Amino acid sequence: MTNTQHTGTVQQASKPETLQEQLRIIRAASSDGIALIDANNHIVEANNAFSNIFGLDSTQQPDIDCAELLWGKDNNTLAVEDPSGHVFTIQQALEQHQALPYVEIDLSITALSRSIGLTITPLTTANQPLSLLIVRDVTAMRETVRLKSNFLSMITHELRSPLNAIHGYLDLALSGIGGELNQQQQEFVQRARSSSEHLYALIEDLLLVSRADSGQARLNRALVSLQEIVADAIEELELMATDNGIDIIVDIPHDFPPIYADAVRVQQVLRNLISNALRFTPSGGNVTISATITNRLDNDESSLLSAAESGRLLKLEVRDTGHGIAMEQQQRIFERFYQVPQPASSRSNGLGLGLAIVKMIVEMHGGQVSVTSSEGQGSTFTCLLPCLLS
Numbered sequence: 140m141t142n143t144q145h146t147g148t149v150q151q152a153s154k155p156e157t158l159q160e161q162l163r164i165i166r167a168a169s170s171d172g173i174a175l176i177d178a179n180n181h182i183v184e185a186n187n188a189f190s191n192i193f194g195l196d197s198t199q200q201p202d203i204d205c206a207e208l209l210w211g212k213d214n215n216t217l218a219v220e221d222p223s224g225h226v227f228t229i230q231q232a233l234e235q236h237q238a239l240p241y242v243e244i245d246l247s248i249t250a251l252s253r254s255i256g257l258t259i260t261p262l263t264t265a266n267q268p269l270s271l272l273i274v275r276d277v278t279a280m281r282e283t284v285r286l287k288s289n290f291l292s293m294i295t296h297e298l299r300s301p302l303n304a305i306h307g308y309l310d311l312a313l314s315g316i317g318g319e320l321n322q323q324q325q326e327f328v329q330r331a332r333s334s335s336e337h338l339y340a341l342i343e344d345l346l347l348v349s350r351a352d353s354g355q356a357r358l359n360r361a362l363v364s365l366q367e368i369v370a371d372a373i374e375e376l377e378l379m380a381t382d383n384g385i386d387i388i389v390d391i392p393h394d395f396p397p398i399y400a401d402a403v404r405v406q407q408v409l410r411n412l413i414s415n416a417l418r419f420t421p422s423g424g425n426v427t428i429s430a431t432i433t434n435r436l437d438n439d440e441s442s443l444l445s446a447a448e449s450g451r452l453l454k455l456e457v458r459d460t461g462h463g464i465a466m467e468q469q470q471r472i473f474e475r476f477y478q479v480p481q482p483a484s485s486r487s488n489g490l491g492l493g494l495a496i497v498k499m500i501v502e503m504h505g506g507q508v509s510v511t512s513s514e515g516q517g518s519t520f521t522c523l524l525p526c527l528l529s
Contacts, residue, residue, distance in 0.1 A: 288352045302335060463513050
């Protein structure tokens with residue numbers, strides 16, 4: 140009996156040691172850098188991966204100010220900023236028992252530029268408040284994304300040049316410079332021109348995505364006529380609407396004031412919205428483009444824009460009489476490459492980039508886009524843009 144009790148005591152005492160050993164093995168084997176930092180931002184323990192990422196001596200116990208390591212000697216508070224611009228510190232995380240949002244920062248480590256992704260999570264301990272810092276070197280991943288983006292940008296640029304030449308010669312043929320076309324030839328060339336416009340639109344969408352991913356997307360704003368932008372967008376899709384028996388209605392006052400915007404990008408927004416509406420509207424339906432000036436936002440819209448931007452706004456709407464969008468899908472339709480399941484009577488899918496491009500361009504102008512829809516009753520896409528100067 141005594142031996143049995145003794146053996147049981149030894150086994151119970153070994154369990155904590157085994158758990159500690161397992162944790163030590165996990166930390167040592169992890170490819171992510173793992174460190175514990177105290178309430179004063181000092182590292183109290185770190186694994187080899189952490190030391191390797193930051194070029195530290197792994198044979199010595201690191202006694203380093205974590206804020207200095209990540210943000211430099213002039214910053215004594217380790218803080219990160221979330222997408223809304225709110226700044227969080229380790230002290231706040233410890234007091235509120237909340238994890239800090241994931242963030243990526245660029246550092247110079249051993250004279251090399253590196254990109255580091257990190258998370259900070261507060262830990263509840265009996266002795267002292269600690270935070271768990273996990274870091275990962277994402278330099279190679281970022282470089283891969285950059286190379287892919289540059290390749291896509293290069294390809295789209297190369298495609299645009301011959302496509303512009305095709306546009307030009309088709310326009311010359313339609314003008315009759317090369318000789319008069321009979322009615323059938325005229326229709327054939329018009330359809331070729333419409334298809335080349337569609338291809339050009341796809342290239343423009345891909346080019347904008349690649350520029351946005353590389354941080355090179357820019358707006359060329361000027362005072363432009365909204366009526367002209369709408370007319371140009373409709374002209375590109377008029378043949379598609381005619382083929383499918385859909386009427387396009389424009390409800391914009393003739394005296395609508397000029398807008399301060401990027402005309403090419405706003406036309407891209409309209410083209411994507413109208414094209415999307417045409418694909419989901421059955422024959423005999425209609426698509427309506429309307430524009431109004433709103434001075435006061437209702438409760439649903441007031442949260443979309445800041446108070447500084449909620450004076451005179453352009454309210455641009457594209458409304459269709461199509462199949463509508465289910466409520467559970469409305470939250471995802473602005474995601475890249477997401478495609479709403481289509482009824483049998485709808486047309487081709489496209490790339491699933493159109494609405495993501497719309498959202499991107501509208502937000503670049505400082506606005507917001509939303510959708511209201513009911514299944515079987517059509518959809519209305521609303522763009523609120525602070526692009527009126529007076």
